[in-house]
Amino acid sequence: MALNQSLRPGLIQLRVLDLDETLKFYKDILGMDEVCRTSDGRVCLKTYDEFDHHSVTLRLADEAGLDYVAFKVASNETLQEMVKATEQFGYTVTEVPADSDQPGYGKRYRFKICTGHTFELYSEVALAEKTPGTINPDIWNEPPRGMGVIRLDHFLLYGPNIEEAERYCTEVMHMYVPELCNKPDGKRMATWITGSNKPHDLAFVEYDKPGKIHHVGFLLQDWNHVGQVADLIAINRLKKDIGPTRHAITRGQTIYFWEPSGNRIEVYAGGYTAYPDNPQRVWDVDHLGRGLFYYEGEIIPSFLEIVT
Amino acid sequence: MTNDHFHIRLPDGGAFTCRPGESVLAAMQRYENAPIRYGCFGGGCGVCRMRVVSGTYHQLKRMSRAHVTVDCEREGIVLMCCITPLSDLTLAFSAC
Numbered sequence: 001m002a003l004n005q006s007l008r009p010g011l012i013q014l015r016v017l018d019l020d021e022t023l024k025f026y027k028d029i030l031g032m033d034e035v036c037r038t039s040d041g042r043v044c045l046k047t048y049d050e051f052d053h054h055s056v057t058l059r060l061a062d063e064a065g066l067d068y069v070a071f072k073v074a075s076n077e078t079l080q081e082m083v084k085a086t087e088q089f090g091y092t093v094t095e096v097p098a099d100s101d102q103p104g105y106g107k108r109y110r111f112k113i114c115t116g117h118t119f120e121l122y123s124e125v126a127l128a129e130k131t132p133g134t135i136n137p138d139i140w141n142e143p144p145r146g147m148g149v150i151r152l153d154h155f156l157l158y159g160p161n162i163e164e165a166e167r168y169c170t171e172v173m174h175m176y177v178p179e180l181c182n183k184p185d186g187k188r189m190a191t192w193i194t195g196s197n198k199p200h201d202l203a204f205v206e207y208d209k210p211g212k213i214h215h216v217g218f219l220l221q222d223w224n225h226v227g228q229v230a231d232l233i234a235i236n237r238l239k240k241d242i243g244p245t246r247h248a249i250t251r252g253q254t255i256y257f258w259e260p261s262g263n264r265i266e267v268y269a270g271g272y273t274a275y276p277d278n279p280q281r282v283w284d285v286d287h288l289g290r291g292l293f294y295y296e297g298e299i300i301p302s303f304l305e306i307v308t
Numbered sequence: 309m310t311n312d313h314f315h316i317r318l319p320d321g322g323a324f325t326c327r328p329g330e331s332v333l334a335a336m337q338r339y340e341n342a343p344i345r346y347g348c349f350g351g352g353c354g355v356c357r358m359r360v361v362s363g364t365y366h367q368l369k370r371m372s373r374a375h376v377t378v379d380c381e382r383e384g385i386v387l388m389c390c391i392t393p394l395s396d397l398t399l400a401f402s403a404c
Binding site: 260262 | 345346347348349350351352353355369370371372373374375
């Protein structure tokens with residue numbers, strides 16, 4: 001385990017049912033900037049505080065949900081080592097050429113993991129045209145819009161055999177598991193995984209159907225901004241799922257709601273600083289309600305059962 | 309003639325009213341014995357899937373094909389967040 005190999009989840013491609021309406025949400029309400037459009041009509045977006053070319057791509061499709069997630073790793077050397085280890089782990093890897101379907105992106109390596117999700121690894125991506133300042137920089141160049149999300153933070157995936165997925169992340173991607181939840185039989189129910197100091201870069205919940213996404217999480221500055229998001233959800237008649245509340249797991253302060261195509265979004269602030277040498281936090285299923293929703297103290301059924 | 313509301317009948321005999329142009333699910337939120345849970349309201353999550361047994365409706369938004377296939381749609385399976393009534397409706401739960 002190390003903090004300097006898997007940098008972060010850097011790109012996610014989501015399917016949307018109504019591109020115009022959903023894009024309007026990502027730009028005007030969530031506060032992302034449109035970076036470019038691809039020749040096949042997908043739209044690339046980034047937050048105001050991200051340096052890389054883009055972090056979210058929206059694709060018009062006949063069902064909502066996740067196409068794939070891509071992780072940025074520290075160097076081409078690390079990338080090649082992880083690709084070899086991925087093949088040795090048993091996943092078939094295909095190469096996606098540089099500057100092909102994701103503008104600005106270098107070579108990516110794509111494979112499907114046991115949970116049915118498509119993962120990608122890459123090490124090179126162009127800087128965005130508009131990046132945060134770097135020389136005596138101000139805190140932003142243009143005032144953040146709407147919810148003013150700072151960056152793509154994490155995602156929660158639902159699928160079968162998450163123990164293997166966790167093992168892939170730790171053995172091949174050199175991530176670690178700050179927190180987990182086991183069923184009474186000792187099998188994994190949920191796992192929170194990171195390659196950084198964030199409490200999670202991704203998480204999995206065990207689920208019989210493959211390839212599902214529960215939510216995409218974006219970072220907010222603090223609890224005040226969580227409140228501001230709640231106002232914007234109400235003003236814009238978005239459908240809220242849960243919050244504002246706090247997780248005991250990760251300690252994040254949070255709201256969940258749905259964007260116009262039915263993909264669940266989390267906005268998240270705080271959370272503890274994770275270190276790979278800290279003892280792991282372990283939850284029993286009968287305490288999971290309090291772990292997920294610390295203020296409510298109980299499971300909220302819509303949260304566990306609704307995925308896209 | 310224009311209606312100021314339509315009657316939506318549920319499988320348990322209950323009923324509620326829906327305004328023209330309003331989604332059936334939005335109207336159902338005012339009804340205290342709603343038989344389904346509320347999810348995304350965006351046609352994506354599929355938890356408001358029911359069958360329209362009688363009546364006509366207009367589709368307001370696209371429904372995820374993960375939850376309503378073309379064949380199911382022909383049989384009247386719809387997501388309640390995606391339709392508005394054009395007449396009184398009778399709803400049912402039935403697999404497709």
